[in-house]
Amino acid sequence: ETGVTQSPTHLIKTRGQQVTLRCSSQSGHNTVSWYQQALGQGPQFIFQYYREEENGRGNFPPRFSGLQFPNYSSELNVNALELDDSALYLCASSPELNTEAFFGQGTRLTVV
Amino acid sequence: AQSVTQLDSQVPVFEEAPVELRCNYSSSVSVYLFWYVQYPNQGLQLLLKYLSGSTLVKGINGFEAEFNKSQTSFHLRKPSVHISDTAEYFCAVSEIQGAQKLVFGQGTRLTINP
Numbered sequence: 001e002t003g004v005t006q007s008p009t010h011l012i013k014t015r016g017q018q019v020t021l022r023c024s025s026q027s028g029h030n031t032v033s034w035y036q037q038a039l040g041q042g043p044q045f046i047f048q049y050y051r052e053e054e055n056g057r058g059n060f061p062p063r064f065s066g067l068q069f070p071n072y073s074s075e076l077n078v079n080a081l082e083l084d085d086s087a088l089y090l091c092a093s094s095p096e097l098n099t100e101a102f103f104g105q106g107t108r109l110t111v112v
Numbered sequence: 113a114q115s116v117t118q119l120d121s122q123v124p125v126f127e128e129a130p131v132e133l134r135c136n137y138s139s140s141v142s143v144y145l146f147w148y149v150q151y152p153n154q155g156l157q158l159l160l161k162y163l164s165g166s167t168l169v170k171g172i173n174g175f176e177a178e179f180n181k182s183q184t185s186f187h188l189r190k191p192s193v194h195i196s197d198t199a200e201y202f203c204a205v206s207e208i209q210g211a212q213k214l215v216f217g218q219g220t221r222l223t224i225n226p
Contacts, residue, residue, distance in 0.1 A: 103155035
């Protein structure tokens with residue numbers, strides 16, 4: 001059984017560009033959540049997808065958007081990148097709502 | 113809304129000494145409580161969770177935590193630490209109802225000295 005995998009592991013983007021981060025949920029998991037972890041901070045909830053529908057959103061602007069596919073993998077898209085978007089982006093999957101979340105290794109995004 | 117306060121940003125201890133990492137939370141609704149560990153350049157790993165029942169919860173790697181509802185605390189303890197316990201530890205809560213949105217504290221860096 002493979003765990004939660006995220007790609008890429010690292011990337012560097014220029015301010016104003018757009019980025020797509022990907023997450024493959026653990027087998028049998030239909031819920032995916034995304035978190036942003038700035039350096040030296042705890043993770044902050046961005047949004048959650050349950051069975052391909054958004055199921056809750058944190059305090060992030062609309063330029064942060066997401067998608068969940070029929071196989072329950074997910075994408076996080078960020079438009080008009082800002083320097084403050086530099087962070088570790090974590091994906092977590094769960095077998096159902098309100099069950100234990102399993103985290104991936106994260107994608108380290110640097111905006112220059 | 114919920115909030116989590118981890119009272120110590122850094123905790124240095126000697127190997128084989130006991131340790132307690134403190135966590136207080138605030139919520140107007142019932143919550144689940146969690147402790148996660150993050151090793152350098154890695155994601156988060158669940159140490160333990162409190163959902164209901166016994167207020168003393170045992171987790172992996174010899175860690176345990178006690179839920180105290182009256183003090184809204186969920187402190188993490190280990191009787192004897194090892195060098196390998198050096199990591200960042202995060203306390204988190206989530207509402208029992210609705211989306212499992214984890215609200216994390218700022219983290220406590222545990223450093224084990226030989």
